[in-house]
Amino acid sequence: MPTPLPPRDTIIPVGTIAPDFELPTQHRGQNWKLSDALKKGDVVLSFFPLAFTGVCGTEMECISKEFAKHAKNNAQAVGISGDNPPSLNAWATQLGLTQTLLSDTHRNVCKAYGLYWPDLNIAWRGTVIVGADGKVKWTQRREIPNAFSLNEVLDALS
Numbered sequence: 001m002p003t004p005l006p007p008r009d010t011i012i013p014v015g016t017i018a019p020d021f022e023l024p025t026q027h028r029g030q031n032w033k034l035s036d037a038l039k040k041g042d043v044v045l046s047f048f049p050l051a052f053t054g055v056c057g058t059e060m061e062c063i064s065k066e067f068a069k070h071a072k073n074n075a076q077a078v079g080i081s082g083d084n085p086p087s088l089n090a091w092a093t094q095l096g097l098t099q100t101l102l103s104d105t106h107r108n109v110c111k112a113y114g115l116y117w118p119d120l121n122i123a124w125r126g127t128v129i130v131g132a133d134g135k136v137k138w139t140q141r142r143e144i145p146n147a148f149s150l151n152e153v154l155d156a157l158s
Helices: 034-038 054-070 085-095 108-112 150-157
Strands: 022-024 031-033 043-047 076-081 100-103 125-130 136-142
Touching (some): 034 043, 043 054, 054 085, 054 150, 085 100, 136 150
Parallel strands (some): 076 100
Antiparallel strands (some): 043 125, 125 136
């Protein structure tokens, strides 16, 4: 079981040092660590409630098909949900997703970033951009039916 990160009641503020974490990916036996990814550039953490749902699929497909075409400075985007790795792998395969999906089954990361919805034991839909310096550059929490705007995310990365 991972070491719990301190939880937040509200979304992490811009300018805060982002809590480092390591989570399993959708690929069996592979982990992803924020501090390692930040060595390459900014990271977009895209929290989503559940795989195999409409808006979540739309967001992840947008990241997979459009983000890399338009992002600059080696920025990368990852999806994070409470789904287990095999479920995320099946979903990624079904949709043809190419980005890394992270399994936050213990909800430690969504809690640490202030994006935990306790009533349903899932992550809120939200986006956190962490700069290569480890500081939060931009945040957004959205109501569950509202997908992110790729243009807003790309503008925040600039």
